[in-house]
Amino acid sequence: MVIAFILDAIMEYGLIFLLIVIVIGLITYAIAFWSMFMEKIRSKYSSENEEIKKKKVKTDNSSQLKQSN
Secondary structure (H helix, E strand, O other): OHHHHHHHHHHHOHHHHHHHHHHHHHHHHHHHHHHHHHHHHHHHHHHHHHHHHHHHHHHHHHHHHHHHO
């Protein structure tokens, strides 16, 4: 009964269902691509920030050594 109703709805409104499925698929793909893109950007900037912090720590340590001498 339910299957017959669904099949009848698909036959009657097939293009609408097909368009809805395509749109949902494209939205899902766009979200996945966007999150992957943002993750690459985050990892790039986080690695740059770590390098900057390491350089800053090295300069801080050298200035502390000079002050102690």
